[in-house]
Structure formats: structure tokens, C-alpha cells
Amino acid sequence: MDSAAxxxxxxxxxxxxxxxxxxRIYLDLLxxxxxxxxxxxxxxxxxxxxGKHREALAHHARALELWPDMGWALxxxxxxxxxxxxxxxxxxELHRAWDRFQGTPGQENLLRKVxxxxxxxxxxxxxxxxxxxxxxxxxxxxxxxVFRHYHLGKLLQAVGQTVEAIGSFQEAARLDGSKDYIFDxxxxxxxxAGQTDKAMDVFRAFPAGKRNWYFHLHFAEYxxxxxxxxxxxxxxxxxxxxxxxxxxxxxxxxxxxxxAEGRPAEARWCLExxxxxxxxxxxxxxxxxxxxxxxxxxxxxxxPPGESEPRGERPELFLSGRIxxxxxxxxxxxxxxxxxxxxxxxxxHVSACRGFTPALGLRVRFLPxxxxxxxxxxxxxxxxxxxxxxxxxxxxxGE
Numbered sequence: 001m002d003s004a005a006x007x008x009x010x011x012x013x014x015x016x017x018x019x020x021x022x023x024r025i026y027l028d029l030l031x032x033x034x035x036x037x038x039x040x041x042x043x044x045x046x047x048x049x050x051g052k053h054r055e056a057l058a059h060h061a062r063a064l065e066l067w068p069d070m071g072w073a074l075x076x077x078x079x080x081x082x083x084x085x086x087x088x089x090x091x092x093e094l095h096r097a098w099d100r101f102q103g104t105p106g107q108e109n110l111l112r113k114v115x116x117x118x119x120x121x122x123x124x125x126x127x128x129x130x131x132x133x134x135x136x137x138x139x140x141x142x143x144x145x146v147f148r149h150y151h152l153g154k155l156l157q158a159v160g161q162t163v164e165a166i167g168s169f170q171e172a173a174r175l176d177g178s179k180d181y182i183f184d185x186x187x188x189x190x191x192x193a194g195q196t197d198k199a200m201d202v203f204r205a206f207p208a209g210k211r212n213w214y215f216h217l218h219f220a221e222y223x224x225x226x227x228x229x230x231x232x233x234x235x236x237x238x239x240x241x242x243x244x245x246x247x248x249x250x251x252x253x254x255x256x257x258x259x260a261e262g263r264p265a266e267a268r269w270c271l272e273x274x275x276x277x278x279x280x281x282x283x284x285x286x287x288x289x290x291x292x293x294x295x296x297x298x299x300x301x302x303x304p305p306g307e308s309e310p311r312g313e314r315p316e317l318f319l320s321g322r323i324x325x326x327x328x329x330x331x332x333x334x335x336x337x338x339x340x341x342x343x344x345x346x347x348x349h350v351s352a353c354r355g356f357t358p359a360l361g362l363r364v365r366f367l368p369x370x371x372x373x374x375x376x377x378x379x380x381x382x383x384x385x386x387x388x389x390x391x392x393x394x395x396x397x398g399e
């Protein structure tokens with residue numbers, strides 16, 4: 001196979017993510033033709049994507065020796081230097097790229113990426129005011145990019161420019177309403193600015209069934225701080241269900257909320273889980289959770305001498321109820337929960353019902369959350385076998 005055919009094969013492998021094979025071919029081509037800046041560059045890119053930054057750096061440097069005005073090699077060299085913790089050296093290469101290609105037709109994408117990495121370098125060096133200026137430039141060069149606005153918002157928040165940070169997060173949310181972390185940052189920044197009602201509106205606005213564990217947790221903390229303890233418990237429970245990995249922060253908050261509700265056995269289970277999860281998953285102690293456990297273990301004044309410590313009891317995070325109303329055409333309805341929730345109903349959308357077809361009168365189990373206008377049911381599944389046609393895949397785990 002000639003060199004052109006080998007290079008085409010390597011490019012195809014690279015596009016398919018088969019980076020080890022692609023890198024081997026590029027290196028073979030480079031050995032056969034040591035004067036090829038293109039082969040040196042692509043070998044560097046493959047090695048870089050494999051996390052072999054030092055080897056990649058050498059190949060990008062080689063490409064630049066052969067072709068000093070190779071703009072993308074300057075950028076990739078800077079990326080390797082940044083990954084190796086050499087941000088000042090990375091900025092030197094970025095400065096070269098900017099000076100060489102600013103105003104050059106066809107290099108707009110390169111300059112956008114140069115500006116973003118320049119911002120990250122300044123941020124890593126703690127030069128936040130300069131990072132803000134660079135992030136503004138990145139937004140100017142790429143105004144339709146949601147991540148540029150989001151990153152600028154985070155930097156503005158870090159330097160205390162809260163009002164401008166809110167504006168950046170709002171623009172990011174306008175550009176892409178599917179990213180829960182943008183709504184999360186926007187809500188918490190509004191809260192910091194004293195705009196608590198607007199913060200509540202933003203938290204509620206993001207669809208309950210699409211929230212990640214950290215969104216549920218931050219919303220729970222917000223609700224608890226304002227005395228909405230039951231709703232905070234719903235969101236804290238959703239956080240620990242949504243996180244497949246250990247979630248000590250979620251269990252800790254849930255434990256504190258159960259203490260406030262006078263449910264010590266369940267609170268103890270949550271707090272013990274928080275301590276164990278942090279130790280086993282992260283190798284760290286959890287002194288705050290231990291302190292709450294000690295409060296629970298302190299004997300009450302009227303406790304008989306020598307009474308053994310009560311055992312913890314895992315809380316039931318899911319509720320049971322019956323679909324009270326259902327609009328087949330519009331795909332939503334309301335669930336009437338059993339027991340202590342009384343007359344309150346929970347909104348339910350068909351997208352939250354996985355593995356079955358919802359219908360009026362059907363008994364279901366669900367995870368309660370705070371929705372746009374009140375309680376909302378997510379992770380809904382039938383409480384009894386119905387024989388109905390299955391839709392939407394398997395019922396979710398998490399109980």
C-alpha cells in the first residue's frame with residue numbers, strides 16, 4: 001500500500017476513534033518521510049487524544065519545526081502544555097497563534113479555540129480578571145455558543161460580578177434549555193443576588209424528569225433554607241436515587257431533613273450511609289454527619305437506663321397512589337397518593353411512565369419531586385401487574 005493510501009486509512013481509523021492503530025500508521029509514515037509536518041501533526045493529535053501528552057507535545061513541536069505557520073499545531077502544542085500543568089508556556093504558544101492568524105480569512109474557528117484555551121490558562125493561574133476579559137472575547141467571537149456564555153457566567157460569578165453573571169447564564173439558558181447545570185447555576189446566582197422568587201421559578205422551570213442528581217441536591221438545599229422541608233425531602237430523595245454512584249451529600253441532607261420531621265430511625269440510616277459512602281468511595285471522614293449521629297444517639301431525659309440504641313431504618317423514598325385523572329390525547333394526568341399526603345395530587349407526564357401505558361384508575365409507585373406548579377411524579381411504574389402493552393423500555397431502578 002502506498003503512502004497516500006496508508007494516510008487515508010489512518011485518517012479513517014482516527015475518525016472512527018481507533019487511535020492506537022491510527023497513531024501507529026502515522027508514526028510509520030513519519031519514519032518513512034521525516035519531513036512531513038502533516039504526519040507529525042496527526043500522530044501528535046492521536047497521542048494527545050490517548051492522553052499521552054508528552055509524546056504528543058514532541059510531535060507537535062516537530063510539526064512546527066517543519067511548518068512554523070501551522071496554526072493547529074500551535075494550538076495542539078498549547079493544549080498539551082496546559083494538560084501538563086505548564087499554562088504560562090501554553091499561553092506563549094497561543095500568543096504566537098493569535099498574532100499570526102488574527103484577521104486571516106478562514107481561521108475564525110482556530111482563533112475561537114485559542115481564546116477559550118487562553119481563558120482557561122488565566123483561570124488556572126488565578127488571574128480571574130484577565131480571564132473574564134478573555135472570556136468576553138470568546139463570547140464576541142462565538143456568540144451562539146452556549147458554553148462560552150456559561151463559562152463567562154462562572155468567571156463573572158467568581159469575581160463577584162453577580163448581575164452580569166446572571167445575564168450570561170440567562171443567555172446560555174436561552175440558547176439551550178436542555179442543560180440542567182446552566183439552570184442550576186442561574187438559580188443559585190439569582191438566590192445569591194437576593195432574587196429568591198426568581199431563583200425558585202428557575203429551579204421549578206427545568207423538567208423534573210431530566211434533572212441530574214446535583215440539580216436535585218442544590219434545589220433541596222434551597223428549599224430547606226426557606227423552610228419547605230417536605231419538598232426539600234422530595235428533592236433530596238430524588239438526588240440519591242438519580243446518582244448511581246455513592247451520594248454522601250444527598251444522604252446527609254436527607255438525614256437532617258428526617259431529623260427535623262421527627263423520624264430518627266430513618267435519619268440515622270441516612271446519616272450512617274453518608275458516613276460510610278464518603279469513607280468507602282472517597283477515603284474521607286464525614287465529621288458533620290457524625291456530629292448529627294451523635295445528637296441522635298444522645299439518650300432522651302425519660303429513657304430507661306441501659307436502653308439499647310435503636311436501629312436505623314431505610315426511608316421509603318417512593319410513594320404509592322392511583323392515577324386520578326388522565327388525558328390520553330395530551331399525555332398527562334394527576335396521581336392521588338395514598339396515606340399521609342391527603343388530598344394533594346402529583347402531576348405526571350407520559351414520559352415519566354416507563355414500561356407501561358398509563359390509564360385512569362391504575363395504581364402506581366412514583367418518586368415525588370417539585371415541579372413547575374406543585375408536586376410532580378417521576379420514575380413512575382405500575383404498583384400491580386396490569387397486562388397492558390409495555391412501552392418505553394424497562395422500568396427504572398432506584399428503589
